[in-house]
Amino acid sequence: MSTSPSPPERVRVTSSRRGAVPHRARPAAREIDEQTELGDVYLDGLMRAQLRLSVAILALMVVGLAALPVVLALVPATRSTTLFGIPFPWVVLGVAVYPAAWVLARWYTRQSERIESDFAEVVDEP
Amino acid sequence: MNHPLSLAAVVLVCLTTLAVGGLGLRLSRRTSDFYVAGRTVSPRLNASAIGGEYLSAASFLGVAGLVYGAGVDMLWLPVGYTLGYLVLLVMVAAPMRRSGAYTLPDFAEARLGSRAIRLVSSVLVVAIGWLYLVPQFQGASLTLTLVTGAPSWVGGFVVMVVIAAAVGAGGMRSITFVQAVQYWVKLTALAVPAFVLLLLWFRDGHPAPVVPPDWNVPLTPTGPGDHPTYRTASTVLALCLGTMGLPHVLVRYYTNPDGVGARRTTVTVIALLGTFYLLPPVYGMLGRVAFPVLPEGVRSDSVVLRLPGDLVGGLGGDLLTAMLAGGAFAAFLSTASGLAMSVTGVLDQEVLRPRLARFTGGDAPGVRGFRYAAVAAVVIPYVLSRVTEPLGVATTVGLAFAVAAATFAPLIILGVWWRRLSTTGAMAGLLVGGVATTASLGTTMARDDLGGWPAALLANPALWAVPLAFAVAVVVSLATPGRIPASTTRTLVRLHTPERVRLARSRIRD
Numbered sequence: 146m147s148t149s150p151s152p153p154e155r156v157r158v159t160s161s162r163r164g165a166v167p168h169r170a171r172p173a174a175r176e177i178d179e180q181t182e183l184g185d186v187y188l189d190g191l192m193r194a195q196l197r198l199s200v201a202i203l204a205l206m207v208v209g210l211a212a213l214p215v216v217l218a219l220v221p222a223t224r225s226t227t228l229f230g231i232p233f234p235w236v237v238l239g240v241a242v243y244p245a246a247w248v249l250a251r252w253y254t255r256q257s258e259r260i261e262s263d264f265a266e267v268v269d270e271p
Numbered sequence: 272m273n274h275p276l277s278l279a280a281v282v283l284v285c286l287t288t289l290a291v292g293g294l295g296l297r298l299s300r301r302t303s304d305f306y307v308a309g310r311t312v313s314p315r316l317n318a319s320a321i322g323g324e325y326l327s328a329a330s331f332l333g334v335a336g337l338v339y340g341a342g343v344d345m346l347w348l349p350v351g352y353t354l355g356y357l358v359l360l361v362m363v364a365a366p367m368r369r370s371g372a373y374t375l376p377d378f379a380e381a382r383l384g385s386r387a388i389r390l391v392s393s394v395l396v397v398a399i400g401w402l403y404l405v406p407q408f409q410g411a412s413l414t415l416t417l418v419t420g421a422p423s424w425v426g427g428f429v430v431m432v433v434i435a436a437a438v439g440a441g442g443m444r445s446i447t448f449v450q451a452v453q454y455w456v457k458l459t460a461l462a463v464p465a466f467v468l469l470l471l472w473f474r475d476g477h478p479a480p481v482v483p484p485d486w487n488v489p490l491t492p493t494g495p496g497d498h499p500t501y502r503t504a505s506t507v508l509a510l511c512l513g514t515m516g517l518p519h520v521l522v523r524y525y526t527n528p529d530g531v532g533a534r535r536t537t538v539t540v541i542a543l544l545g546t547f548y549l550l551p552p553v554y555g556m557l558g559r560v561a562f563p564v565l566p567e568g569v570r571s572d573s574v575v576l577r578l579p580g581d582l583v584g585g586l587g588g589d590l591l592t593a594m595l596a597g598g599a600f601a602a603f604l605s606t607a608s609g610l611a612m613s614v615t616g617v618l619d620q621e622v623l624r625p626r627l628a629r630f631t632g633g634d635a636p637g638v639r640g641f642r643y644a645a646v647a648a649v650v651i652p653y654v655l656s657r658v659t660e661p662l663g664v665a666t667t668v669g670l671a672f673a674v675a676a677a678t679f680a681p682l683i684i685l686g687v688w689w690r691r692l693s694t695t696g697a698m699a700g701l702l703v704g705g706v707a708t709t710a711s712l713g714t715t716m717a718r719d720d721l722g723g724w725p726a727a728l729l730a731n732p733a734l735w736a737v738p739l740a741f742a743v744a745v746v747v748s749l750a751t752p753g754r755i756p757a758s759t760t761r762t763l764v765r766l767h768t769p770e771r772v773r774l775a776r777s778r779i780r781d
Contacts, residue, residue, distance in 0.1 A: 199361035238346035243545025
C-alpha cells in the first residue's frame with residue numbers, strides 16, 4: 146500500500162468534429178460541377194421541372210390547334226359564322242392564333258425563369 | 272410595268288444592305304464577331320434580326336399567293352411558321368445558347384463527341400441551306416422580271432452578289448444590323464400598301480371577293496384522293512419542328528448574351544412574326560376581288576405585286592408596287608444572307624480552313640477563308656436556281672422544313688433532354704430521318720402519277736418520318752448503352768444550369 150497506484154495515463158479528449166468541414170460549406174453548385182451523385186440528383190430535378198413545363202405548353206398548343214377542326218366538325222354553324230364581317234375560321238387562323246402564341250410564350254418564359262431562380266437559390270447557398 | 276420607281280426601290284434596298292454591312296466591316300475584328308456578333312446582341316435587336324431573317328420570299332409573296340389559290344387552309348402555313356418559334360422556345364432556346372457552340376455541327380460534336388456526326392450534320396446544314404436558298408433566288412428573279420422587265424437571270428444574280436459582299440465583309444455582326452433593319456422595311460412595305468388597298472376597297476363599297484367553293488372552310492380536299500387533315504397535320508408538324516432545325520435560325524441563338532436573353536428574344540420574335548402574318552391574307556382576299564381568275568401562265572406568287580397596279584393604277588399604283596418590290600427584295604436579301612451566313616460558317620470550318628492551313632502553313636488570315644466560303648455558299652444555289660424548274664416559293668421552302676424536322680429536331684431535342692442518347696443512336700436517327708424525307712420528296716418530284724395515300728404520304732413525309740427518326744434514335748441508343756458519350760453529364764450540366772450558378776469546370780468561356 147506504500148506505492149500509490151499510478152494515475153491512469155492521460156488521454157487527450159477532443160471533439161470528433163474538429164477537423165470536419167462545417168456543415169453546408171460545400172454549395173450544391175460544386176456537387177453539380179463535379180458531377181457527384183448528389184449533383185446528378187439536383188440536375189435531374191431541374192431538367193424534370195423544365196421538361197414538365199415545356200411539355201405542358203406543347204400540349205396546350207396541340208389542343209388549341211386541334212380544337213378548330215373539331216369545333217368546325219361538331220358545330221357546322223361555325224363554318225359560316227362571321228365576326229366583324231370576317232368568317233370565323235379566318236378569325237381563328239388568321240388573327241387569334243398569334244396573340245395566343247405570344248401569351249403562351251410569355252407565360253413559359255416567366256415560369257422557366259422562376260424554376261431557374263429557385264434552383265439557383267438552392268444550389269448557390271453555402 | 273413601271274420600271275423607274277420599282278428599280279429605284281430595289282436599288283435602294285440593295286444599297287442599304289451594303290451600307291449597313293459596311294458598318295459591320297469596321298466593327299468586326301474577332302472570329303466571334305464574324306460568327307456570332309461577339310455574343311452581345313440585345314434581345315430586342317436580336318428579335319428584329321431573327322424576324323428579318325426568317326420572313327423570306329415564302330412569307331412575303333408565297334403565303335398570299337397560296338391563300339389566293341386555296342383559301343383559309345393555307346393560313347396553317349404562317350401559323351406553323353410562328354408556332355415553330357414557340358416549340359423552339361420551350362424545347363431548346365436557352366440550352367442552345369448555353370451550349371456555347373458556333374454552329375449546328377459544333378453542337379452535335381460537343382454533345383456527342385463524334386467527328387462522324389459532325390460531318391453528317393455539316394452536310395445536312397449545307398443541303399438544307401441550299402434547298403432554302405434556291406427559292407429565294409427564284410423569287411428575286413420573278414420579282415425583278417415582273418416589275419422591271421429584266422431578263423430572268425438578273426434578280427437572283429443581284430441578290431447573290433449583294434449577300435456575298437455583305438456576308439464576306441462583316442460576317443454575323445453586320446448581318447445582325449442588316450436583318451434588324453430589314454424586318455421593319457418588310458413590315459412597312461407590306462403594311463402600307465395593304466392599308467391603302469383596303470381603304471380603296473372600302474371606298475368602292477367593298478365588293479365581295481369572288482371565291483371558289485370551300486375557300487372559307489379549313490381542311491377541305493383540293494381534289495380527288497387528297498387527304499386534307501393528314502396533309503395539314505404533317506405540314507404543321509414539319510414547320511413546328513423544322514424551325515429549330517434550320518441552320519440560319521439556330522445560329523442566331525448563339526448571338527444572345529445568355530439563356531434568359533435567348534428566351535426573351537424568342538417571345539419578341541413571336542410577337543413580330545404574328546404582326547407580320549396578319550397581312551398576307553389581306554392580299555389573298557383582295558386578290559380574289561381584283562382577279563377572279565389569273566391570266567394564263569401567271570404564277571399566284573405574283574398576286575401581291577400585281578394588286579396595286581390593278582386596284583390603284585397611275586402614279587399611286589406605281590409607288591405602292593415600288594414599295595412592295597423593295598420589301599420583297601429585302602425579304603430575299605435578309606433570308607438569303609442568313610442562310611448564306613450559316614452555310615458559309617460550315618464550309619469555312621469544315622472545308623476551307625483546314626485546306627488553307629495546309630497550303631499556306633497557317634499564314635493565311637482566318638478571315639480570308641471565310642470570304643472564299645461566302646462566295647461558294649451563294650454561287651452554287653444560284654446555279655441550281657437557274658437549272659431547276661421553279662415549284663411554288665412556299666412549297667420549296669416547305670421541303671427544307673420537312674428535312675430539318677426529321678433530322679436536326681430529333682438530334683437537338685434528344686440531345687438536350689435525354690441522358691441516354693448514344694452516338695450510334697443519334698447517327699442512326701439523323702440518317703434514317705434524312706434518307707426518309709429526301710427519298711420521299713425526291714419521289715414526289717420525279718413522279719406525278721401517284722394518287723391517294725401513297726402520294727399524300729410521300730408529299731408530306733413529316734408526320735411519319737419525324738416519329739420514325741425519333742424512334743430509331745431512341746431504340747438504337749437503348750441498344751448501345753456503351754456508346755453513350757462519357758461527357759454527357761458535363762454537357763447537360765452546362766446546357767441546363769442557369770448562368771448565375773457558378774460552375775468552375777463545366778462552363779466554357781465564350
